[in-house]
Amino acid sequence: MAQNRLGGQTISFIQNLPRITSRASIVGKKEGEGPLAQYFDKILEDDLWGEKSWEKAERRMFIEAAQLIMKKAKKEPADINYLFGGDLLDQIISAAYAARSLGIPFYGLYGACSTMTESISLGAVMVDGGYADHVLCLTSSHFCTAERQFRFPLEMGTQRPPTAQWTVTGAGGVLLSSSGEGPCITHVTTGKVIDFGIKDANNMGAAMAPAAADTIRAHFEDTGRGPEDYDLIVTGDLAKYGRELTIHLLKKEGYDIESRFIDCGCEIFSEEQDIHAGASGCGCSAVVLAGYLLKQMEDGQFNRILMASTGALHSTVSSQQGDSIPGIAHAIAIEKKG
Amino acid sequence: MDSIDVKQKKIHKEYQDLANSISPKSNIIGNCIRAFLVGGTICTFGQLITNIAKNYYDMNTEEASTITSISLIFISALLTGMGIYEKIGKRAGAGSVVPITGFANSIVSPAMEHKREGYVMGVGAKMFSIAGPVLVYGISASVVVGLVNYFFIR
Structure with missing residues (x-):
């Protein structure tokens, strides 16, 4: 009997309420010029961030965001039980290559732009179920990598219709823990x-x-x-x-x-x-x-x-x-x- | 089952109509005027090159138009590389897509973008990813026109 289910689609956490004990965000230059600039931990000077390709820059944002979250919580990769994360690129390469560097047990997720709450949903189940003490949930996207995968080359002179949206360059995430301070x-x-x-x-x-x-x-x-x-x-x-x-x-x-x-x-x-x-x-x-x-x-x-x-x-x-x-x-x- | 499908379709239709009414349309008249002005400017500039070639360099019409195409393609490729052509295209729309400069832009931009995947599978393979269909159907159409001309008109 699944005791923690409510209705058709919802679960509630009762045993070990997962807490958000740390968080970090890294964004691109344009995001850093926006109204929320003061809230971000790090703002890139340009889209490449000194890397050889945009894909590598996105990967590095993912890695550095993860490291920042761990640093703020005074944790090492060995303390983290799981990494849940994903991105928009084919075969979620940003998350997978970042996980290669981080060395944390990794579940790669693709939920397009819903991946952030998808990651937190699954991470929270792990913590509440007593299977993990610390779970990292992280996603990233990059304007240039998404644009070239889904639309046209950047230098191509095309017009965007009024309903078009702009892919955020940024990586952000949270640490879910079974104990500690946080919502x-x-x-x-x-x-x-x-x-x-x-x-x-x-x-x-x-x-x-x-x-x-x-x-x-x-x-x-x-x-x-x-x-x-x-x-x-x-x-x-x-x-x-x-x-x-x-x-x-x-x-x-x-x-x-x-x-x-x-x-x-x-x-x-x-x-x-x-x-x-x-x-x-x-x-x-x-x-x-x-x-x-x-x-x-x-x-x-x-x-x-x-x-x-x-x-x-x-x-x-x-x-x-x-x-x-x-x-x-x-x-x-x-x-x-x- | 059928009645549910019909009901579902009706909901979808209603929603699509709602989405259409809420989402703004592109400003067609404004876009047309800008496209006309920019496209016209590019073509006038092309005509200027043709006239200079004819009047000052003593070229015939065919040579002059070749020089014009080459010059426009060069300028467009250069502006694409400098990141200026996309800025023009954003405002001008069809005005900078339709002339030969737009064609050059659509070849240079994927070539630049895919350089990081190497010169063979990157630049070489992806260069015509946007202009390719234009070439395929442009050349096909020219073959058809040529055949019609050969058999029926000549």
Whole structure:
């Protein structure tokens, strides 16, 4: 009998509440010029960061973010039981090569831009189940590596439509521990893959919004909670129009979240930075969570937040073959407890 | 099952309409005007090269147009390498894509991008990843036109 299940999609942690005991974020130059700059641990001077390729630069961000998290918690790689992580590149090479350097037992995950909360979901289960004392959950993305894999070469003179999103250059993550100081992960709601038939790869927010709305609705139904139980509801990278659509879809289900709902993709850049609809990428929700949101919780601005990173699970092949874009969102509830 | 499928389809359709109404469209008129101005400027510049070649260097029309193409391709490749062409393209859209300079840009940019995967499988293999379809269908079309010309018009 699974005692810790609530409803169809949610689990709650009871035994060893996983705590976020350390966090770190590294971002690119453009992110470092945005409104959240002061919250990030490290800002790169340029996209290459002295490496030979963008892929190597992304890998190094991943490694250094992991080292920073461990350093802040005064831990060595040998103290960490598991590393859960992923990125956007084919065969998740950033995470895998970083794990090669770090030497921590590694589960590589691909949930597109939902990978941050996917990692935390699984890491939290490990800690609560008594299988681990310290789990590192980390994701990264890089504008240049994503752009060349999913779209056009950078130097190609193309126009971006108003719904296009800008992939965040950044790596961020948290350390989940069975003891210590920090906010707890209390619930995990695992998302279903939802596809409402959006085909435009330049409108990812619209493709992912139904998944975000479905997971948030499932979370409320399973836990008996409502929007008013949270100080803040956060989605990963729906951007301006995806956020509007999510508000709309949830209103139809009877939940009004608008007044306490932010999207990481809308927060990290300012309007003047010419990024169109907003930001995206695995790194987006990772650095906003690790940099901004957890700091705000530390400072007492928020006591309980619901965070759902959102991912678009298509590839260039599926898009070329005319398939629509399926979305996914995994939600985690984070709460300050004494 | 059928009725559920129909219901599902209706929900999807409603959602797609909603998404379309919320998502802003590109500014087509503004884009057209900018494309016209930039494309026109590039073509006028090309004409200038042609005229100079003809009037000052004593070339015939065929030689002059070859010089024009070569010059425009060189300038475009140089601007691509300096990261300037993408900035023009961002504003100009079709205005800088349609002329021969856009073609040069679409070959140079993947070549630059894939240099790190080596000169054979990187630059060599990926150089025509964007311009390739244009070449395939452009050359195919020219063969068809040539055959029609040979058999029916000549």
